[in-house]
Amino acid sequence: MPAYLMEKTSETIVISLGGNALGYEPASQIENLKKAIIPIVDLIEDGHIVMISHGNGPQVGLILKAFENANVDMPLAECGAMSQGYIGYELKQVLDNELKKRGLEKQSVCIVTQTLVDEDDEGFFEQNKPIGRFYTKDEAEKLSLKTGFTYKDDAGRGYRRHVCSPRPRRIIEEQAIRKLMDEFIVICAGGGGVPVIEKDGALQGIDAVIDKDLCSALLAQSIDADKLVILMKEDNVFYHFGKADEEKLGRVSASKMYQYLEEGEFAKGSMYPKVEACLNFVRDGKQAIITSPELLKEALKGKAGTIITI
Numbered sequence: 420m421p422a423y424l425m426e427k428t429s430e431t432i433v434i435s436l437g438g439n440a441l442g443y444e445p446a447s448q449i450e451n452l453k454k455a456i457i458p459i460v461d462l463i464e465d466g467h468i469v470m471i472s473h474g475n476g477p478q479v480g481l482i483l484k485a486f487e488n489a490n491v492d493m494p495l496a497e498c499g500a501m502s503q504g505y506i507g508y509e510l511k512q513v514l515d516n517e518l519k520k521r522g523l524e525k526q527s528v529c530i531v532t533q534t535l536v537d538e539d540d541e542g543f544f545e546q547n548k549p550i551g552r553f554y555t556k557d558e559a560e561k562l563s564l565k566t567g568f569t570y571k572d573d574a575g576r577g578y579r580r581h582v583c584s585p586r587p588r589r590i591i592e593e594q595a596i597r598k599l600m601d602e603f604i605v606i607c608a609g610g611g612g613v614p615v616i617e618k619d620g621a622l623q624g625i626d627a628v629i630d631k632d633l634c635s636a637l638l639a640q641s642i643d644a645d646k647l648v649i650l651m652k653e654d655n656v657f658y659h660f661g662k663a664d665e666e667k668l669g670r671v672s673a674s675k676m677y678q679y680l681e682e683g684e685f686a687k688g689s690m691y692p693k694v695e696a697c698l699n700f701v702r703d704g705k706q707a708i709i710t711s712p713e714l715l716k717e718a719l720k721g722k723a724g725t726i727i728t729i
Contacts, residue, residue: 430645431468431600432719434459435635435696436510436712437651438474438610444481445509452513455650458715460517463525463604470600471527472638473510474631475502475610480551480580487566495582496613496624503531503609510606518604527604533591533622534612534629534637540585546571548584548628549688553577574686575661581688583627587611587634591622593641600642608634632696636707639700646719647700647707649693654711656690656725670726673701697727704729 436455442448463469479495479502486493507529514527536542546569554562559570559578573579590596590608599605611629615622632649639647658666658679676694685691697707710724718724 429466429468431470431642432462432646432648433470433472433635433639433642433644434715435632435647435649436471436473437649438476438478438506438631441473441478441506445505448506449509449513452510453517455712456510456513456517458712460514460521460523461716462719463518464521464523468600469604470596470638470642470644471510471514471604471606472608472631472635473506473606473610475499475506476548476550476579476628477552478502478506479610479628484551494624495626495628496615499610499613499628500531503529503613506609507531507606514604514606525604527606528599529606529609530592530596530599532596532607532609532612533615534587534608534634535589535591535622536585536614536616536625536627536629537588538616538625542585543583543627546581546583547687548582548630549573549579550582550628551580553579571688574689576689579688584630585614585625585627587629587637590634590638590641591615596638597642608638630692630696632693633699636696636700639705645705647697647705648715648718649696649707649709650712650715651693651709652711654714654724656685656694656709658684660690668725670721670728673698673727673729676727694727701727701729 442451479498482498482501511527511529518525563570569581570578571581611631611634614625614627614629616625655667700707707727708718708724710718714723
C-alpha cells in the first residue's frame with residue numbers, strides 16, 4: 420500500500436526552499452545548499468517523509484537574461500523548466516551526497532513539474548512577481564526604457580523585473596509524485612512549476628512565473644502532508660518589520676495572520692505570498708512554519724520560527 424495511504428508513524432513534510440537564499444550563480448548556490456540540506460537530512464534520518472520544492476526567481480531571471488544577450492526569444496515557461504533542471508540537479512547532488520555520507524539508503528529524484536493555471540486568471544493582467552537580480556532605481560529606469568519590461572521596488576531591497584504570476588490550480592504530475600514519494604525523496608514543483616494551460620485537451624506552456632510558496636501549499640494539500648515548511652534567510656516573520664515597534668511572530672493563529680494580510684502588513688513581493696500559502700494550507704487543520712534552515716528542527720518542535728495554526 421502506498422505510504423500516503425498507510426497509517427502514519429512519521430510526518431509527511433513539504434519543504435519550500437527560497438530561491439533568493441540559494442544564490443545567484445552555481446558555485447555559491449552549491450555551498451548554500453550544503454548548509455541548508457543538513458537539517459533536512461536530519462528529518463529524513465529521523466524517519467519523516469520529506470518532499471522538497473524550491474524557488475527560482477533569481478535563477479530564472481538570469482537564464483532569461485542570458486538568452487536576451489544572445490538575441491534568442493526564449494519563453495518564460497522554458498526558462499522555468501531550465502531552472503528546475505539545474506537547481507534540481509544541484510539540490511539532488513548535495514542531498515544524495517549527504518545521505519550517502521550518513522549511510523542512509525535513500526535517494527532523491529527530481530521531476531520537471533508542470534502546474535495548471537487558468538488562462539483568464541487575474542494574475543495575467545498585472546505584473547507582480549519579481550524575478551532576476553536587484554537593481555538601483557536609476558539602473559531599473561534605464562533598463563525599463565531600453566527593454567520595455569516592468570521594474571518595481573521589491574520590499575525595499577532594490578528594484579527587480581516583475582512578470583505575470585497566475586495562481587496555481589493543479590499539479591499535473593501529482594500521480595507520479597505520489598508514487599515516487601513511497602521510495603524516494605522527491606524534488607518537484609521548482610519555481611512553482613512550469614505554468615501551463617489546457618486548450619482542446621492538450622497542455623501548452625504560457626509566459627508567466629508561478630509563486631513557489633503558493634504552489635508548495637497546493638503540493639502539500641495534494642499529498643495530504645502534515646506540515647508545510649517555508650525556509651528563508653530570516654528566522655521569523657515580523658509584525659511592523661523595520662519599524663520601531665517591530666515584533667517577532669512566534670506561534671500565531673491563522674485568524675491573526677489573515678488580519679495582518681488585510682491590513683497590508685506584508686510586502687507583496689516577499690512575505691505576503693509566504694503567509695498566504697501557509698493560510699491556504701492550514702485551512703485543513705494542518706500546521707505551517709516559516710523559518711530559516713538553521714532553526715528548522717527547533718521550529719518543528721514548536722520552539723522556534725513562525726508557526727501558524729488554526
